[in-house]
Amino acid sequence: MQPDEIEAYFTRSDDTYLFARWGRPIAPIVFGVDDATLSVVKGAVEAVVRLAGHEMAEADPELGANLMFFFFRDWDELPQVPDLDRLIPDLGPLVARLKAADANQYRSFRFDDAGAIQASFVFLRMDQSLSDIPAETLALNQMVQTILLWSDQAFLDHSPLANLPESGGVILKPEIGDLIRVSYDPILPVVAQDASHALRIYARMQAAPQT
Known part of the structure; x- marks a missing residue:
């Protein structure tokens, strides 16, 4: 390269x-999947973090979890998630834009005072296109795109x-x-x-x- x-x-x-x-250890959590898919996603997180030589943690001292994966069927489900609007500024207008664009994925980052990645939120609307992708492929692809900005x-x-x-x-x-x-x-x-x-x-x- x-x-x-x-x-x-x-x-x-x-x-x-x-x-x-990332400027801190990664503490992931996954919403909206069964136990089998949860294991696949966490396996992908661990593999990419290990490749980077970075660290994982059971919990983040500020957020509890600082890497959140959301799997869902419709963007309208997001405003119903308790306190998500506190983590994602302007959640309502964002959802409207994603619906208008017929998007099936979105990643949001939060940064600390030094500019390092502090948290990331990965949203996956499981339309037919994403549903056709094997869970291992989808999870690895998303984690690769989240390990760096x-x-x-x-x-x-x-x-x-x-x-x-x-x-x-x-x-x-x-x-x-x-x-x-x-x-x-x-x-x-x-x-x-x-x-x-x-x-x-x-x-x-x-x-x-x-x-």
């Missing part, structure tokens, strides 16, 4: 560069996952795995707003053993 490719993963549609990673354009035209024709399963693309792992290198900043940060990631990727 070349420096310009790395830069593109964190360059937003307004041409600003913005990188952030990627550009809003990062995975619009390609997936971070690769198919395994032999088994029909999926894996994280090696270059994306390396990018996540190096992004959590303690020598690199938790937050960056200058594109020169991509050069630092590139240098670390060249120096580090490849996965």
